[in-house]
Amino acid sequence: MNNKISEKIGTDHPHFTDLQSFVGSNSNKKVIAIQGLGFVGAVMSLVCANSVSEEYAVIGVDIPTEKSLRRIKLLNEGSFPLVADDPKIDEFFENSIKKGNFYATANPNAFELADVIIVDVNLDVEKKSNNDFSLSKFDVDLANFKFAISTIGKFCKPEALILIETTVPPGTCEKIVKPTLFDEFLKRKLQTNNLLIGHSYERVMPGPEYIDSIRNYPRVYSGINEVSANATEHFLKTIIDVSKCELTRLDSTNATEMAKVLENSYRATNIAFAVEWSRFAEEAGVDLWSIVNAIRVRKTHANLMLPNIGVGGYCLTKDPLLASWSRKNFFGAEDDLKMSVKSVSTNDQMPVYAYKRLKKVFGNLNGLDVAFFGVSYRGGVGDTRFSPVETLYNLVMSDTGKIKLHDPYVKFWEEQNMKVSNEIEEVLNENLDLIIFSTAHDQYNSDNLIQKIMKLSDCNVFDSVGLLSNDQISLLRTKHKVSVLGRSDII
Amino acid sequence: MNNKISEKIGTDHPHFTDLQSFVGSNSNKKVIAIQGLGFVGAVMSLVCANSVSEEYAVIGVDIPTEKSLRRIKLLNEGSFPLVADDPKIDEFFENSIKKGNFYATANPNAFELADVIIVDVNLDVEKKSNNDFSLSKFDVDLANFKFAISTIGKFCKPEALILIETTVPPGTCEKIVKPTLFDEFLKRKLQTNNLLIGHSYERVMPGPEYIDSIRNYPRVYSGINEVSANATEHFLKTIIDVSKCELTRLDSTNATEMAKVLENSYRATNIAFAVEWSRFAEEAGVDLWSIVNAIRVRKTHANLMLPNIGVGGYCLTKDPLLASWSRKNFFGAEDDLKMSVKSVSTNDQMPVYAYKRLKKVFGNLNGLDVAFFGVSYRGGVGDTRFSPVETLYNLVMSDTGKIKLHDPYVKFWEEQNMKVSNEIEEVLNENLDLIIFSTAHDQYNSDNLIQKIMKLSDCNVFDSVGLLSNDQISLLRTKHKVSVLGRSDII
Numbered sequence: 002m003n004n005k006i007s008e009k010i011g012t013d014h015p016h017f018t019d020l021q022s023f024v025g026s027n028s029n030k031k032v033i034a035i036q037g038l039g040f041v042g043a044v045m046s047l048v049c050a051n052s053v054s055e056e057y058a059v060i061g062v063d064i065p066t067e068k069s070l071r072r073i074k075l076l077n078e079g080s081f082p083l084v085a086d087d088p089k090i091d092e093f094f095e096n097s098i099k100k101g102n103f104y105a106t107a108n109p110n111a112f113e114l115a116d117v118i119i120v121d122v123n124l125d126v127e128k129k130s131n132n133d134f135s136l137s138k139f140d141v142d143l144a145n146f147k148f149a150i151s152t153i154g155k156f157c158k159p160e161a162l163i164l165i166e167t168t169v170p171p172g173t174c175e176k177i178v179k180p181t182l183f184d185e186f187l188k189r190k191l192q193t194n195n196l197l198i199g200h201s202y203e204r205v206m207p208g209p210e211y212i213d214s215i216r217n218y219p220r221v222y223s224g225i226n227e228v229s230a231n232a233t234e235h236f237l238k239t240i241i242d243v244s245k246c247e248l249t250r251l252d253s254t255n256a257t258e259m260a261k262v263l264e265n266s267y268r269a270t271n272i273a274f275a276v277e278w279s280r281f282a283e284e285a286g287v288d289l290w291s292i293v294n295a296i297r298v299r300k301t302h303a304n305l306m307l308p309n310i311g312v313g314g315y316c317l318t319k320d321p322l323l324a325s326w327s328r329k330n331f332f333g334a335e336d337d338l339k340m341s342v343k344s345v346s347t348n349d350q351m352p353v354y355a356y357k358r359l360k361k362v363f364g365n366l367n368g369l370d371v372a373f374f375g376v377s378y379r380g381g382v383g384d385t386r387f388s389p390v391e392t393l394y395n396l397v398m399s400d401t402g403k404i405k406l407h408d409p410y411v412k413f414w415e416e417q418n419m420k421v422s423n424e425i426e427e428v429l430n431e432n433l434d435l436i437i438f439s440t441a442h443d444q445y446n447s448d449n450l451i452q453k454i455m456k457l458s459d460c461n462v463f464d465s466v467g468l469l470s471n472d473q474i475s476l477l478r479t480k481h482k483v484s485v486l487g488r489s490d491i492i
Numbered sequence: 493m494n495n496k497i498s499e500k501i502g503t504d505h506p507h508f509t510d511l512q513s514f515v516g517s518n519s520n521k522k523v524i525a526i527q528g529l530g531f532v533g534a535v536m537s538l539v540c541a542n543s544v545s546e547e548y549a550v551i552g553v554d555i556p557t558e559k560s561l562r563r564i565k566l567l568n569e570g571s572f573p574l575v576a577d578d579p580k581i582d583e584f585f586e587n588s589i590k591k592g593n594f595y596a597t598a599n600p601n602a603f604e605l606a607d608v609i610i611v612d613v614n615l616d617v618e619k620k621s622n623n624d625f626s627l628s629k630f631d632v633d634l635a636n637f638k639f640a641i642s643t644i645g646k647f648c649k650p651e652a653l654i655l656i657e658t659t660v661p662p663g664t665c666e667k668i669v670k671p672t673l674f675d676e677f678l679k680r681k682l683q684t685n686n687l688l689i690g691h692s693y694e695r696v697m698p699g700p701e702y703i704d705s706i707r708n709y710p711r712v713y714s715g716i717n718e719v720s721a722n723a724t725e726h727f728l729k730t731i732i733d734v735s736k737c738e739l740t741r742l743d744s745t746n747a748t749e750m751a752k753v754l755e756n757s758y759r760a761t762n763i764a765f766a767v768e769w770s771r772f773a774e775e776a777g778v779d780l781w782s783i784v785n786a787i788r789v790r791k792t793h794a795n796l797m798l799p800n801i802g803v804g805g806y807c808l809t810k811d812p813l814l815a816s817w818s819r820k821n822f823f824g825a826e827d828d829l830k831m832s833v834k835s836v837s838t839n840d841q842m843p844v845y846a847y848k849r850l851k852k853v854f855g856n857l858n859g860l861d862v863a864f865f866g867v868s869y870r871g872g873v874g875d876t877r878f879s880p881v882e883t884l885y886n887l888v889m890s891d892t893g894k895i896k897l898h899d900p901y902v903k904f905w906e907e908q909n910m911k912v913s914n915e916i917e918e919v920l921n922e923n924l925d926l927i928i929f930s931t932a933h934d935q936y937n938s939d940n941l942i943q944k945i946m947k948l949s950d951c952n953v954f955d956s957v958g959l960l961s962n963d964q965i966s967l968l969r970t971k972h973k974v975s976v977l978g979r980s981d982i983i
Contacts, residue, residue: 171776204790221786249786256778263769264787267796270765270831271758277829278754281815284823285662287747295712295740296755299695304795305758324772332775338768340761340838343831 015101017077020060023104024114027058030102034115036149038063038072038105040315040384041166041205042121043083046105047090048215048240049119050097055239058102060115064149065107076105084383084410089212112156117236120165121203122149126319126326128349141170141326143177150178154185162197162232165254168261168320170327174200174254179225198225199233200254202261208381217245223257262327265320266341271306272317273344276351279308279487283358286489290467308487310439310465311351311389313378318387321345352392355465355486359397362484363435363461366400372428373397375440375466376408376421383410390439391416393465397437405433409444429453433460441466448473455480506592508568511551514595515605518549521593525606527640529554529563529596531806531875532657532696533612534574537596538581539706539731540610541588546730549593551606555640556598567596575874575901580703603647608727611656612694613640617810617817619840632661632817634668641669645676653688653723656745659752659811661818665691665745670716689716690724691745693752699872708736714748753818756811757832762797763808764835767842770799770978774849777980781958799978801930801956802842802880804869809878812836843883846956846977850888853975854926854952857891863919864888866931866957867899867912874901881930882907884956888928896924900935920944924951932957939964946971 017023024032033049035042038061050059061076063069072082081094097103112118127140146167153163163182165174178198186193201222206214222237224230230250237248251257275293282289289308296302312318321341328334360366378388385391394417398404406414406421407428414421422428425444429436436454438445451473454460462469462477464485469477477483484490508514515523524540526533529552541550552567554560563573572585588594603609618631637658644654654673656665669689677684692713697705713728715721721741728739742748766784773780780799787793803809812832819825851857869879876882885908889895897905897912898919905912913919916935920927927945929936942964945951953960953968955976960968968974975981 171772219789247789249789251778251782251786253778255776256783259769259773259776259778260783260786263783264790264793266769267762267765267787267793270761274758274761274831277827277831278750278757280827281662281819281823281825281829282750284819284825285746285750287742287744287750291742292747292751292754295742295751296758298710298738298740299755301795302755302758304792328772328775332772334772334775336768336771338772340765340768340831340834343834347831 015098017104020104020106020108020111020114023060024058027102030056030058031116032058032060032114033117033119034060034062034111035119035121036062036153037121037123037167038069038076038082039121039123040083040207040386041203042119043072043076043081044090044205044211045119045121045166045203045215046103047093047097048212050100050103051093052240053216053238053242056102057239059097059104060111061103061105062109062111063105063107070107073105073107076103083207085207085211086209086381086410087211093212109152109156112153112161113158115157115161117162117164118153118157120149120153120163120167122146122167123315124167124169124323126322139322139326141323141330143173146173147177147181150181151185154182155189159186159191160195160197162199162229162236164199164201164233164236166201166203168202168265168316168323169258170323170331171255171258171262172327172331173258174198174225176331196225197229197232198254199223199229199236200257201233201237202257204264207384208379216240217242219246219249221249221251221257221260223251223254225254259324262320262324265316266324266338266344269312269317269321269348270340270344271304272309272312273347275306275308276347276354280354282308282487283489288489289487307467309351309441309467310355310393310486312348313386313388313390314384315386317348318345352389353396355393356396358484358486359437359463362490363463363482366397366435369401369434370403370405370432371397371401371435371437372405372407372433373437373439374407374428374445375438375442376406376411376414376417377440380441380443380466383408385411385414385416388416388440393437393439408440409442425450425453429457431457433457435461435463438462438464438466438468441468451476457481506589508595511595511597511599511602511605514551515549518593521547521549522607523549523551523605524608524610525551525553525602526610526612527553527644528612528614528658529560529567529573530612530614531574531698531877532694533610534563534567534572535581535696535702536610536612536657536694536706537594538584538588539703541591541594542584543731544707544729544733547593548730550588550595551602552594552596553600553602554596554598561598564596564598567594574698576698576702577700577872577901578702584703600643600647603644603652604649606648606652608653608655609644609648611640611644611654611658613637613658614806615658615660615814617813630813630817632814632821634664637664638668638672641672642676645673646680650677650682651686651688653690653720653727655690655692655724655727657692657694659693659756659807659814660749661814661822662746662749662753663818663822664749665689665716667822687716688720688723689745690714690720690727691748692724692728693748695755698875699870707731708733710737710740712740712742712748712751714742714745716745750815753811753815756807757815757829757835760803760808760812760839761831761835762795763800763803764838766797766799767838767845771845773978774980779980780978798958800842800932800958801846801884801977803839804877804879804881805875806877808839809836843880844887846884847887849975849977850928850954853981854954854973857888857926860892860925861894861896861923862888862892862926862928863896863898863924864928864930865898865919865936866929866933867897867902867905868931871932871934871957872901874899876902876905876907879907884928884930899931900933916941916944920948922948924948926952926954929953929955929957929959932959942967948972
């Protein structure tokens with residue numbers, strides 16, 4: 002991946018010189034502008050360029066930063082900027098190149114041309130502490146988001162549908178998006194009463210079903226009024242395959258915004274629950290994995306989670322905080338969402354706990370030759386945003402001064418400014434003292450790899466993601482010391 | 493129900509005068525003694541008396557209190573002491589009367605006769621506060637449980653299998669049961685090395701599938717050693733229908749004990765999660781019910797719970813506390829199980845919140861004529877133990893001085909020492925000012941009942957259990973004021 006698709010398929014990549022030439026060569030097509038070309042927006046662009054029932058011309062728009070300009074250049078040259086395991090990404094990108102219906106730009110004039118504008122910009126939470134998320138200890142920064150909305154308001158057609166996909170504090174469409182667009186429309190002396198604003202959140206899962214997690218996955222949507230909700234429904238039905246999944250309309254944008262952060266808070270809370278019980282399991286000398294599997298046979302308990310090194314990615318690490326922030330700032334509540342907020346601090350502490358266990362089991366790490374297997378935040382993806390591996394890496398690094406890194410999906414770890422090997426052989430060598438399984442990539446769940454580790458003369462293993470099977474643990478323990486998070490070390 | 497089954501079926505009830513005559517008339521059968529004849533033990537007795545693959549003589553044993561002696565008398569006269577919606581209860585009890593293979597007694601000599609002894613006694617948590625469960629604020633009382641175990645140790649055959657079903661703090665079999673039995677065996681100058689102790693927890697759900705929730709429901713089991721685990725497995729296979737459900741063996745009694753309290757803590761935590769979001773939903777003017785239903789279509793989120801008046805019953809109100817207690821007292825941890833413990837206080841506060849909302853929406857309740865529909869802790873059952881209705885009832889009572897009570901399954905509310913009507917007509921009358929739906933019994937989910945409420949001239953409705961459909965709410969609102977927990981009151 003990351004190669005030029007246009008060269009691969011022997012197609013002349015269409016070199017549009019500007020927006021007008023792009024739109025001109027796509028006449029008779031409705032235009033979709035997608036603001037934000039990150040992990041959601043870039044793939045959403047592909048889904049829209051390969052729509053189900055209507056042909057669109059799709060313009061990916063980003064603000065001009067060094068990173069986004071590089072990304073825009075890559076896209077327009079025929080290289081998709083994200084690495085993932087999903088073959089449909091290549092396929093969809095290839096199709097859009099053949100059709101010439103996708104163009105990326107930093108030029109906000111794109112919004113003038115669009116019939117539908119989809120907002121996929123980030124809305125970040127700045128954490129001031131790692132384990133205290135009372136309201137004074139984190140900030141929700143709405144400035145970039147507001148700027149994006151007012152840019153749209155300055156340029157958009159008055160009849161365009163503006164569809165918010167960004168995860169926002171509940172209340173944002175009503176309290177931020179609508180008044181911001183109103184203001185811009187008033188400045189432009191436009192009518193505001195026909196403004197179409199919809200909200201529908203994505204459930205993107207970077208990984209082997211990246212595209213399908215948008216295209217074939219149930220969706221919840223709403224509008225600021227019935228006309229907006231109808232327009233949103235009409236549009237979604239052209240890009241989502243509703244023969245394979247359901248669309249659910251909720252009464253208000255408050256409701257769909259809340260649904261999104263509730264979904265992720267539920268997940269974060271269930272993970273935090275597993276965390277505290279994995280501590281207890283270790284103390285009581287039992288294997289939480291077998292307990293959880295025994296309980297999951299109950300349908301009412303199927304969502305019980307397994308313990309892990311921690312929670313990463315862009316959503317679960319912040320969405321409960323967005324919700325709690327909204328509750329107080331938008332709706333005047335006095336309470337935090339205590340359980341949900343607590344889940345974030347519990348989860349953020351997981352890699353710290355993993356480090357403590359590591360030291361407890363294996364002793365002083367000074368001078369050890371350590372390898373991390375996996376840097377991305379979950380198995381099967383190359384996404385390192387807010388990866389819990391980062392915290393553990395920094396802690397171990399402070400002891401050892403050097404660490405070898407492997408990940409099948411990551412060549413360069415941006416957050417750490419570090420090269421990462423994609424070849425296990427480059428990392429696995431006779432001098433290795435400790436292997437840390439830090440991401441549950443399928444590639445590591447291999448008896449072949451275990452055999453290679455068995456050949457090392459003296460190398461301990463710390464499985465922080467529950468990757469190893471009972472048999473693999475038993476085998477490794479005949480030669481090496483092995484510790485697994487959530488399991489007893491009493492052998 | 494609660495009628496004499498023996499009369500109903502025209503069978504002479506076998507009047508055993510003592511244990512010997514009972515066992516004599518059941519010669520060639522193995523004997524099971526079940527200690528504790530409450531919500532689990534009584535029904536477990538029926539399951540054992542109607543076993544799958546071996547004929548047993550079953551003796552229900554309880555300590556001689558006024559209540560248990562009354563229960564023993566009822567059982568031996570052919571009246572089953574629990575009311576539930578499950579027709580199999582009558583059927584199984586009837587069969588056991590016909591076969592003459594069930595006898596109840598307060599005589600601990602029963603244990604001398606038993607090949608298998610099942611422990612179903614209560615192990616209670618005493619809460620000293622309603623919203624603070626830090627470790628100093630509740631007590632785990634092991635005295636009764638220990639007494640029950642030492643009584644068994646004084647009488648039991650040395651080769652009997654002693655199977656613990658009581659929900660206990662993890663570690664109890666190893667740290668309490670085993671040493672207590674050892675002590676008693678030593679006093680009796682018996683060998684201790686053949687002691688058989690198993691642990692397998694029930695997942696009893698009082699209600700329409702009461703019997704099947706024991707007989708056809710997956711089970712987790714263990715033993716203090718392999719021989720004990722094997723004996724437990726062998727026994728369970730004779731009473732559980734393993735063609736319909738799985739048995740899962742875990743490595744140690746610590747593990748199965750932990751599995752039980754983890755299961756219930758998971759449930760309690762998920763309910764507490766729904767609680768805090770239902771507050772937020774009300775504040776933001778949205779309907780949490782539709783949000784939860786939209787999210788539950790995701791398999792990973794199917795266990796998301798709906799908001800409610802609160803959590804009741806014997807398990808979820810205490811099991812997270814048993815776990816946290818064990819973690820500190822048996823395994824020396826410094827931490828509470830914070831999320832799990834927090835769920836108990838969150839849930840215990842739910843009826844208090846319901847009361848506050850009631851007052852906020854309907855104003856002063858003084859002098860109002862109020863009816864509660866439902867006193868049991870959940871729909872479909874007559875179990876009032878730790879019913880959340882109790883807290884709400886007490887709070888409303890302090891304003892109104894009188895309350896009408898209805899419940900289809902409860903004739904007498906023991907905890908409140910109050911008669912309860914089983915006839916809706918007795919409660920529903922023209923003077924009624926406020927109806928509170930307090931238990932989600934199916935009987936209340938009836939358009940017929942809604943029509944009757946519509947005929948009242950001025951009666952508000954507070955649905956604290958999400959019983960009413962959108963259509964029913966809309967209809968009622970054409971005439972009355974209606975408020976629903978977890979939904980906006982903005983109409």
